[in-house]
Amino acid sequence: MPRAAKEFPDLQSFIRLLEERGELIRVSAPVSRELEITEIADRMVKKGGPAVLFENVRGSEFPLVIGLMNTRERTALSLGVGDLDDLARKVRDLIDLKGAGGVAGMLGQLPKLRDAMNLPPRRVRNAPVQEVVWRGDEVDLSKIPVLKCWPEDGGPFVTLPLVMTRDPETREWNMGMYRMQVMSKNTTGMHWQRHKTGTRHLEKAKRLGQKLEVAVAIGGDPALIYAATAPLPPVPGLNELILAGYLRGQRYPVVRALTVDIDVPANAEFILEGYVDPQEDWVTEGPFGDHTGFYTLPDLYPLFHVTAVTMRKNPVYPATIVGRPPMEDAYLIEASERLFLPAAQLILPEIVDFHMPPAGVAHNLMVVSIKKTYPGQAYKVANGLLGLGQNMFAKVIVVVDEDFPLTDFGAVWREVAQKAVPGRDTLLTRGPIDVLDHSSRGWGFGGKLIIDATTKRPEEVGSGVSSREEQAHDVLPAGATSPTLGGQLRQIFAPATELPTFEGVVAQRQTPDGYWFVSLRKTRAGQARALAETFAAHPAAQGVRHLLICDEETDVQDAGDVWWTVLNNVDPERDCWTLGTGSGVGLLAWDGARKLPEEGFVRDWPRKIVMDEAVRNRVDALWHVWGLPEQWR
Known part of the structure; x- marks a missing residue:
């Protein structure tokens, strides 16, 4: 029998699990939501420290938790898998549902079909997230401990919002994670970039002369928090609720929001309900210390009007910070690598694996290993990846041989130096670029670089010299060693x-x-x-x-x-x-x-994002007052 909504995995059950495992620290002394929590969290993630639950955030009655997924192991734990590689296996099984042929094929797929029957969300009548309700003038976002993360940020930002909309024509449900700057007690910015589904929904609403209803979940099942960031495989009907339910092995509980026609996660901590008016002038949002490690400059975005807030009786506000790598999002990106790999292999079967190193902050660098069988295959794969979903934003793609250790960042560039001759084995092109990229020639449009660091075939070197002989000629001195990320080199x-x-x-x-x-x-x-x-x-x-x-x-x-x-x-x-x-x-x-x-x-x-020295000094002075272990200081 399915568990009740309140028994489904949620944020607070994950907090308890981390505490039992010694991976969460409670801080009861007062701490500021402006910069101080960021400085603490930044130190923790850089050193692989525990999650932190701040029970006394100045100016708010609600506790705040941060760093829930700031290690690879903790991210896997949050998704209910033993290792992130298990995520790829789960998704590959899900995609393989499409491959059953005939009666015999269907019978062979019955175990998977039983799993798939659990995927659609189930609506419940009573939900923990609707135990307390603020309406109208009661709405006051300043009571929620939203962080001002970095010194030059334009204000406090909700950094883990699960933003839900429905297509005004098809009623298709969508969830995405888009940062939200708090503008007033009942309004926020809505950072819908031009390539996002929320933007398409807003454009349709404008064409139809309608306001676009919006609901924003904060907290809930960590698997759903991850799913909101995930590049879903191209499987018809698959959405974030189905992915989270599939990871949990049961249908995800949802409840109808009180004031908008949107199903929301029943186990969230908070739900913000309201609308975006497409006829309204956009507002200036930013600056924001972004995942690139640089500030995103101010720009115009839609305004979200919050007309109601629902919450648990004793909610916990979850947050994350982004900035100079490595940050917590590096592990979410790694989970997305595992999620996307099976779908990429369906289309480009020669792909063995791929990795987006933290220094590349996701889209700036992708390293791909392939099983190479013919000349030019590296370019075929790289160009194919540039046509798949969010990979269209990739800026530099390095292609290596199938047995190469992709996560050794220094070894990647040694391989490039050894096997890729500039001009001969590099290809410049152009295409869509992440709108957060500040260096591109135009907003969302710029250049790309493909580097073929695979072992060359005779056709690729333009001479009768074997690839190994040519690549060894006058490239590197014998005995040269590989650098490591941040290592000291002679x-x-x-x-x-x-x-x-x-x-x-x-x-x-x-x-x-x-x-x-x-x-x-x-x-x-x-x-x-x-x-x-x-x-x-x-x-x-x-x-x-x-x-x-x-x-x-x-x-x-x-x-x-x-x-x-x-x-x-x-x-x-x-x-x-x-x-x-x-x-x-x-x-x-x-x-x-x-x-x-x-x-x-x-x-x-x-x-570049840099914390104020005064804040760093204050955190140093208060570290032991907060009861934080010296090893993470």
Whole structure:
């Protein structure tokens, strides 16, 4: 018999589970929702620390929990799987439901069909999330402990909202996660980007002359929180409630909202009900310290009017923070990798695996391993991925051989240096770009780079020389070692005193893997290109395959910081150039410095996210007052 709605997995049961496992700390002393919680949570996630339940948030009667999924193991636990790889197996079973043929095939699929019968959500009459109701003037979002995460944020932001709408024509239900800036006691921004389903629903409502009803769940089953971020496989009828129910092995409980015609999760902590009026002027939202590690600059977005709030009797407000990687979203991204892999393999069966490293903040970098059987296959796969769902936003795709360890970030770039000759094995193209990308030539449109780091076939090298012989020729010195993310590397090509100097260079370093890192204070148009040409002609460039030019805030001793900066700051078609060196080896220069108006860049360039020093000092001073363990400080 199905469990009652209140017995279905929810946020508070997951909190209890983490506490039983020693993976959650309670803080009873007062703490500020403005910056202090962010600084604590940032330290915890960077060191793999526990989740934290703040029981006394200043200005609110509700406790706040953060860091629920800030490790790979905790994310798997939240989704009800032993390991994130189990998620791929579950989704592959779900997709295989389409493959049954004839009576015999159907009989063979009966166990899966029984599972599938549990997928549709079930409506309940009484729901914990409707135990307390605020209506009209009672609505006051300031009573909920919404965080101001970073110093330059435009205000407090709801960071884990499950935003639900219905198509005004088809009535199809949709859920997505879109940040919400609190504008007043009863309004928020609604960050619906141009590619999102919420935007399409709003456009339809405007065409029909209607307001668009909206409901926002906060909290609930962690599997549903994840599902709101997930790139669902292209299975007809599959939505976020069905995915969460499938992960739990039972139908997801929903209840009709009180004032809008939308089914909402019965086990959420809070529900915000209201509408967006498409005839209303959009409002300025932002800045916001975003998942890229940079501030997203202010822009115009729709205004959400909250007309009712329902909640549990004793709700807990869940939050997350985003910013410089690694952050909690890195593990949600990893879960999405496992979710998307079976669907990608259905269309591109030569794919063995893929990974989006934290330094690439999701769309900026994808590394794909393939079982290669013919020349040009790496480009076929990369272009195919660019046509699949949210992969259309990928900026740099690196393709490697099937047995390559994708999660070894340093080894990826060593493989690139060894097997990808700039110009010959690199391909520049263009297409849709994430609207949060600040470096693209246009809003949501920019360049892309495909790097073929697979073992080459004779047809791909343009000569009778075998691929291994050609790739070993004049590339890297024997015995060179691979860097690790953030590791310290020794210089082997030239001492720092012998490296070329150039206007604006703050620091530089060569690695034993064929990379040259440069920190540049850019003051004039064309400065990075001139630097690249000067460096390429210098004798010290021998054996270097990649010149990475960063801004002056980048630590060239930290490979992770370099790649994070460069991947954020390049439009590859505009900013990546293949140059010849004195030794005849091609060099790929990446201009990851900021772009200037004099270079035709008309948008403002955002700042990197940095916490105020005063806040860091205050958190240091209060760490033991809050009872937090020294090891996570």
